Amino acid sequence: MASSVREKIVNAALDRFHVLGFNACSVQNIVEQAGVPKGSFYNYFKSKELLALEVLGIYAQGVRTEMLADASIAPMDRLRGQFAFMAASYKGYGYGTGCLFETLATEASDQTPLIRNAVAQLFDHWTGLAATAIRDGQAAGDIHGHIDPERTARFLINSWQGAVVRMKVTNDNGPLEDFFAVGLAPLQRGT
Amino acid sequence: MASSVREKIVNAALDRFHVLGFNACSVQNIVEQAGVPKGSFYNYFKSKELLALEVLGIYAQGVRTEMLADASIAPMDRLRGQFAFMAASYKGYGYGTGCLFETLATEASDQTPLIRNAVAQLFDHWTGLAATAIRDGQAAGDIHGHIDPERTARFLINSWQGAVVRMKVTNDNGPLEDFFAVGLAPLQRGT
Known part of the structure; x- marks a missing residue:
């Protein structure tokens, strides 16, 4: 068929x-x-x-970014949960294989304008959802109020991609653990 | 000849x-x-x-990581300065071209064990120098004492690679600016 x-x-x-x-x-x-x-x-x-x-569209549907806007989950748990979900999928593929977002993003160039645009839109969409989680956390008093939600969301998502780059080299989840400890944990008030 | x-x-x-x-x-x-x-x-x-x-060895010599251990420069200025030096070189190549470290790291695989090992060693060396800058900053009272120097150095260098991934997509220095503002600035005490 x-x-x-x-x-x-x-x-x-x-x-x-x-x-x-x-x-x-x-x-x-x-x-x-x-x-x-x-x-x-x-x-x-x-x-x-x-x-x-x-x-890319199929892969994007599989990483559950919509979890970041789920008001039934505490905002910090959404952020941790979505990145942890991605980490679990990398484990399934083998850490050395990395993330399709990162692979296509890093090969994006003037020669592949459709991919570059699609990756840019996916990152922007993901950033918007992460910024929503940060703003919700600030409103709930769980996330530090001095943080710029959009800029921090961009930084976190970029930093995650960087953890994936290092993960492809180390072939283990150490760089993802560094991300959770140094990148994500400090957002939370009282930590 | x-x-x-x-x-x-x-x-x-x-x-x-x-x-x-x-x-x-x-x-x-x-x-x-x-x-x-x-x-x-x-x-x-x-x-x-x-x-x-x-x-890779030639490129590595060009990014001035040794600046991070230069005791004649204030530690936060070393950290900012070395990343700023890399940012300037990216501007020269065109932001869409990215960074050779990131390109080779992200293509590292079981098929290219020599490159994977070389990139791993470069990242480890760079991390060690950045950790030295952080420890020196803590000793001088300029950098928050609660920060884990090694883990934070790894996270910063990985986050920088991630900023490069996003830079290849946006084709501008916005992701590098996010890194300086969100990743690096919070290390400094009194900010």
Whole structure:
């Protein structure tokens, strides 16, 4: 079935982009992993970049950023919980594999404007949700009032990406633990 | 002259690895940029990975991490100064080009153990120097005493790499400014 070939390509791309990166992953790598004829690729995708956009969207839905705006959870628990959820997914892939956001962001360039825009929007959306959690925490008296919610949210999300960079080198979760201890914990009042 | 061909290859590799990344940069890309015959490459380098190691060492010497241990400069000024020096170099390359440390770190994998080890050692060395600056600042009463020097140094350096990831997407220095304001400034007592 046509839909099944398409699905195989998307699933294979999710894996291959994650492991190899966007630039080093060829259409050939993807169709081999998918077990479909190379000729079928362009029946479904006009370019590797458009496939990466779709894969990025699927990955983004899996990292539960919406948890950051869940008013039924205490704001600091939302922040910790969402990053911890991502940490658990990295553990599943193997720490050395990293995060697809980071991989695509770091390869973003003038040559891949669609990916650069998509990653920028995902980071901005994620930042907005984290800023909401910080503002809610300030309103509840749980998070220090002197903190700039937007700027701090950007910094935390960037710092998380940096922890992922170091994680790919150390191949363990030490950099993520440093993030929780030094980056996140100080937001909380009374700590 | 033989030495001149070698130098051309190293300089071309510094540029091409920086712009294209390690995986996407072929030996062909390097010899084209260097303007030397492809056959000459393997007279000087046994592999692309060994060339990357040499390039990484050259880049590392250029980022002035030794400034962090310079006792003639106030510790917070060392920390700010060294990151500001890196920021200035990114501006020179174009913010979208990023940082060679980050590029090689994020592509580090089981397939390139020499690069992974070299990047790990560079990060550890840099972390050690930043921790020294933090300890000196604590001894001088300029930096909050409750901060864990090693862990905070690791976090700051990782966060800087993350700011670089975001910088490659935004193509401006906003993420670096967020780092200075949210990551670095709070170390200083009386701020």
